[in-house]
Structure formats: C-alpha cells, structure tokens
Amino acid sequence: MKAAVIVFPGSNCDRDMAVALRDVAKADVQMVWHGEADLPDVDLIALPGGFSYGDYLRTGAIAAKSPVMAAVVKAAAQGRHVLGVCNGFQMLTETGILPGALLRNAGLDYVCRDVPLTVEAADGAFCGDYEAGGTIRIPVAHHDGNYFADEGTLDELEGEGRIAFRYAEPVNGSARDIAGIRNRRGNVLGMMPHPERLVDRDQGGTDGRGLFTALAKALG
C-alpha cells in the first residue's frame, strides 16, 4: 500500500500516523505538505490529528480551504481511501466529505483518555479486522469531538450502516454516541479516537492495530 499523510501547519499527530502506517500496515508512506495542489499516486490519504491553524475560526475550517484539500475532495469522490482522525475527521466534515459537525465537548473540557468503543460496522477497508458488536479500547484527545447532525442525517447514517464506532460510555455528548462514521461508498472514514496511539503493547494496548491491518489487507 502507498499512503500519503497530509501535513498542515499545526498538525501534530502526523508522525504518529506515519509510524503506525509503516509499522503495522507496512505501507510506503510519504508526507505531503498542505500547500501542494496535487496528490501523489497513493492508495490511502490520511488526514492526521492536531491543531491545524491552531483551531482558529473553527476546528478544521481553515485546513479545509488548503490547496491540497481540493485534491482530497476529488480523490474521495473517485473512490480513493481517505482516513481522517480527530482533527482529520473535523476537516472531513468541514469539507462536506462526511456529514455533520464536531462541536465543543459537552463537558466543555479537553479530554484525553482511553475509551471503550463498540464496533458497529465490522466490514470494509477500515473495519474488516474488528468483530461486529465487539468492544475495543482506543484513546481520545480532543476538545471538540461532540458529533452533531440533524435527525434525518443520523437516521440515514444508522440505516446505511455508516456508523463505524460508537462510544460505549459517555465521553463528549456525541449524538447517538457516534465516534466514527463512513461515507456512503465506504472509502472514507472519519473518527475522533486515535487508533494510531495504541498499536503496540508498550503504549498500553493494541486495539488500534486492527484498523491498520484491515487497511493492509484491503489496499495491499
């Protein structure tokens, strides 16, 4: 698999994502600066976590207008795989690649801890190595992870099996406990929790590996 990790000013999980893609998914990873208008020929585009543009204006809002994002929107529409984690998920909703928005946490405070997630959709390129209905433990680290969408959109996400992960305990007030969603075609996943942070035993768990092993199987 060839993967590109997009680096925005203020990205800070770009290296973590690259390491997980290299070590677990055995991907050939290149870092792509946000100012590039064209994307290299890759199988996976990863939008990493962090504070692109300092979260100014709104999380992910300024990054969504970066030159490279037009190419990401186009690639997603063509069926290229796109993974957005945390700030990356916020960019995916800001560009409209995924529906909804991420609001300030219900508790108003930043929260960083391992949380239990229920795997809702154990299929596709991202989730195929997880067990449907199983519980995995993945850390969150965000101030704005409270997923919001109108009832119609939420019903649609449920009905089409597009909710990938739900929080198994209260974390940030997300509508229907949504932690991660896919697009209709299944080639885009956005999630607030950080699977790249729990991929080896020394980090305190390995439940994040499944996402990267699934990608390796699906994308070679």
Place this chain on the structure above:
Amino acid sequence: MTHSPICPASRHIPTGPDARARLKRSRMSEITPALVAEHGLSPEEYGVILTALGRTPNLTELGIFSVMWSEHCSYKSSRLHLKKLPTTGPQVICGPGENAGIVDIGDGDAVIFKMESHNHPSFIEPYQGAATGVGGILRDVFTMGARPVANMNALRFGDPGHPKTRHLVKGVVAGIGGYGNCVGVPTVGGETNFHPAYNGNILVNAMTVGTVRTDRIFYSAAAGIGNPVIYVGSKTGRDGIHGATMASAEFTEDSEEKRPTVQVGDPFTEKLLIEACLELMATDAIVAIQDMGAAGLTSSSVEMADKGGVGIHLDLDKVPCREEAMTPYEMMLSESQERMLMVLKPGREDEARRIFEKWELDFAVIGEVTDTKHLVLSFGGETVCDIPLGPLGDNAPLYDRPHVPTPARQPIGGLAPRNGVTDDLVTLMGCPALASRRWIWEQYDHMVMADTIGRPGGDAAIVRVHGTKKAIAITTDCNPRYCFADPVEGGRQAIAEAYRNLTAVGATPLATTDCMNFGNPERPEIMGQFVGCIEGMAEACAALDMPIVSGNVSLYNETNGVGILPTPAIGAVGLLKDYDRRTDIAFKTAGDVIWLVGAPGRHLDQSVWLWQVEGREDGPPPPVDLAAEKAMGDYIRNLIGNGEITAAHDISDGGALVAVAEMALAGDMGAALTPMSHAEAFGEDQARYIVTAPEGVAIEGTRLGTVGGASIAVGGTQVGLADIRTAHRDWLPDIMTR
C-alpha cells in the same frame, strides 16, 4: 565612553514624522527618584548605574537596567547560594547558565530539560499565565536544538475551600492543556498540592524535556564580529511589559491591576516556530540562538552578547511590531511570546528566511554582532541606548542577604489515634493531599507523539527515545510542608523522593532541575529557608549522583507580608537503557506477595495522616539517610532489571498503607495484610518501597501480605476497594464541578 557608533546613520533614517514623535516621547521623561523606584531599583542600585554609564541614563536605558537587575533575571539574592549546588558529572554535557541543562544518554543522544516558574502571572490571569509558562519553557529547550518530547508541571494552590482556588485550578489546568495540547508535546505528569499558605500566591512550575543528537546542540553565545542578528517568530506588541519586574515584587490588594503585564500565548505560532527552528538547525547556518523570555529582546540580546564576550547593535526600526508607534522602551521591555533571536553565519540569511517564510513566521535582520562589548540601540537614526554589557550581565548586583536558620522542631510524641487504620485509610485516600489528580491530567494530551509508555498516575512518567529501546523517566517532587518544618531535611527529601520515583520504574537517575519558589528574600527567616533548602539539596544531589543542570528562582511569593511554604520544586530525569526492563505501580497477579523494602514506619510527625486526620502540622519531618536511599535504590533497580518483581512503588506522602492502596487501585486488585499500627501504616519514613513478587522469590524486606480480593484487609478489619476508589476518584471532580 569609548564606544563609537557602529552603523552609519544613513542606514536608518527616521521613517517619517511618526518615528520622530516616538523618539521624542521616549527621551522626554526626566529620571526622577520616583521613576527609579517605580522601576524596582534601589537608590544604591541607581548609583551603580550612574557610575557604570558615567552619565544619567535615559528612560530606555533605565528600563533595561530595571529588568536585567530584577530578581527574576539577575538572581541577585540567590546567585551566591546557588553556587553550592553540585552541577557536574560525567553525564553532564551542559550545566546551569544556558537556556537548559543537557545530559548524555549514550549512543550520541542527549536530553535537554529545565523547569521554570510562572507564578505571579498565573495568579493574576491563570489561563494565559500558565499557558505562557509552558510556552516559555518549551522555547528554552528547543532553542538548544532539542525536539521537546514531554512536559511536566508542579502546581501549588491554596486551600480547596478558598474562594479563589477553584477558579485558579480551572484556569491553570486549562492553560497548561491549551498550550501543550496544541503544540503537540505530551504533558505526561506532575504534582499538585493544596495548602492555605498558597491562598495569595499560587505556584505554577512547568518543565520540558527534549531529545537531541549530541552533534546538533545549539548555544547562545554570540560570535563573529559583523554577523547578522536575526529576529524570528511573532511580532512584538505591548504585552508583558515589565513582567520580570512584576515577578520580582510582592503582591498587594491591587495586584489584579497588573493583568496587563501578563503575556498572551499563541501555541499555534509556537508549533510553527519549533518546526521552523528545527528545520534551520538541520543546516549549519546558526552561530547562536536564544529565545526571548522574561525581559524579551533585552535579556536575549544582552545574554547572547555577554556570553560571547562581544557587543551587539540593534536597529529597532527593523523590529517587527504588532502595534503602532511603539517606543524603544516598549520594544525592549515587551514580553510578547513566541519570539527568538539568532546570530547567523554571514550570507545565510536568505536560506533561513525561506524556511521561516514557509512556516509563515516573521523574519527580520535587526542588527549585527560588534566588538564593543556594549549594547547599542538605534532608532529613528539616533542612538537611543549605549550600555556596557558588564554591569548588565555578569557584574549585576549580588547580595549576601542576612539569613537565619529555621529553629529545630521537637518531636510531638504521645499520639493516640482515635480511628481504625482502615477507616483512616479511606479518609486519606480521599483527602486533598492524596486524592486522584486524574481530573487534571485527563485535560492534558499525555499520549501525543505516541511514545508515552508510562502515563500519569505512577511514580515517574516514561517516554521512549523515538526509534530506540531507550526511554526517559521523569518526575517532579517536593514536600513544602517538610521544607517549612526543616528546610535542610526538606531539601534532602525532595531530591531523595525524586530519586525513588525514578528508581521505582526501573530508571537510573541522571540529573535534576530545580524551581526555587520562596517568599521575600529581604526577610532573614525566608532567606534562611532558601539557604537551608539549598544545603539539603546539595548534599542529596551529591550523594545520589543527581547534579542540578538547570533551574530557576522565584522569590517574593508573598502577599501582604505573608509568604508561601518554602517550595524547592524538583524535576528529575532518569534513563532506562532498555524499556522492556521497567515496571509500574499496579498489582498484577492475585497471590503475589507484598513486601515492604526498608524499615517499618515510625515517623508520624509532619505526615499527611497527622495533618488530615488529626488536623496538626507539627514536629520535624522524617530524617533522610542518603546512604540508605542509595543502597535501597540500587537494590530496587536490580530487582526490576532482573525481572524479579511484578510492581514497585515508592513510599512517600501517606506512608506504606497508602502506597499499597494506590497499587491496588491501579491494578484493580485488593490486598490482605498483616496487622499494622498507625505508625506502620501512615508513617512517612524515607528510603522505602513497596514491591510485589511471586511467592517464592526472595526479597530483602518485610512480608506485609498478598495481592488479591476486592478489599484492603489489615489484620481483622477491611475496607472495600470500591469505597477507596470512590473517595480517591471523586474528591477533585466534586469540588471542581460543585
């Protein structure tokens, strides 16, 4: 005055009527005794200025002397005593005097670290005060070429019931998180105390640890006559003017009015600055580099020139300004954040400029290195400052302030505990001194960079050296109540506890940074506390081979004449050569034997039990036997290295039974223990650890019991782990959300 102007006047002609008006304003002020006093300078100090200059200073010059001679920048009350601390060792690459200390960890790797206070600003404006404290210490570390890999902190707040405490806790924690989380450096741990002595002066001490290759370390000594001096980062505004002077005075009722002297942080710019500086540091274009911290452009330029034994000329018309019509006085005293000063090799400006422009940061050539040993400033075509560097730097005032030792306290004796040991255990686990700090550290991203392998809540945090099998263990420690009762013993104990915390995860202690927080040094009893703590620390650092490689002093932590507890906060760093050989505090397996390594507890004076259960803070603190600490530490480290034990925890605040309960909560497994007296359960005797090992493993210690069950049973009485957990977990969130 032998100095002659270096720059031809034609290079900086006034840029219009506005510049001339500004210049006039900055020259107009007459230097009166009141103005001198307002600048925190004594009449004697002003006399020294007159002698050094051979004339009356102008306002800009007076301001520069004022900040450079402030306690915060000059260490005028403390320098004499700081010299007593051991600062060298085979592991030390760079000791105090630079932006941060550097320690060798083998294979061409080194760690750079320092702890610094941001107390006064954090009390006035907790969010920005704490945030810029983190920003400042990060800059001290990446200035030297290191990538910051971990942040820590040591916080002291007033009584939990004091009307201001909750506001301050909330703001400080949000500020530390807001900055560190955005910059993307994990905040991996720290310590937090509550005590009424901090009601009027909280302490916010922030520490950063970075890693660097030993051939890519950068220092601050300017060199190369004619080399360009470069300003990078954010623009200069009017924020933080006189921050250093404010931090060198006591608070009174109107201290809130000092809010404008608090700086405002922009962690996004800091993140860009880190990446841009590290990118430039990968080349060989930099001669010297220094961050603009307290006293901003003044201290950075003076320190760079003074250390290099050269002079410096700055053209203030070229300083990027955020606000209109800034005067030389304001530019030189601004403490705007996220700025750095560099000396580049000649001809490398364009290469450097391209990197900073890529990161959308200001880049300006604002002066050059000279051979004058003077700080010379031009503005609007005129020289607005010309000061010999000697009196500003090395020859700044130095005081041997009178000091009296703290009287020794008599042991109290005759204690008659009223409650059962398990009842008191629940009280202690949920008391302000010992309750869980999870509410705090869950607001910090402690996992970003994905190398945190020892998270907050243990004895020491552990962070991998990226891409190697090595890891760095980090801890912050100090028991200010011990230091108040006996400064010398308290100073020893702070170092000893840091040594134990590093040891308990399996790390070899390497070196130490200190943040010396005290009251008004002009009072002999406060100065006595300072001198006493230094004496104890010096002894312990020498005995335990943990030299002090960096640090900071914060004095005048007083409000209306009432000082804080003496608080020499210690940050210490240790090395795990192979992080597979480490342990943590959690009980692992039912049936494991629980051992006390070290003598049974006897010392209840100054214990948390005495304070929180009996309501007394009396007697002497527990004595520290440094030889015993060393021997016990070596023994524990061997046990961990050989894989003989399954968990380890140092015994400090709360004593042995509290340590057992913390291990039980971490592993979610209870313990069945033999009967204990209150002194055995809660005595805070030093040089002790709790360890667990499988049955049959020989441990030199006292067998206390076994791991297992859902309660802590002590002899015939027991308390459910769930009850302990509730008390421990809920105290802080309950008071913060009440």
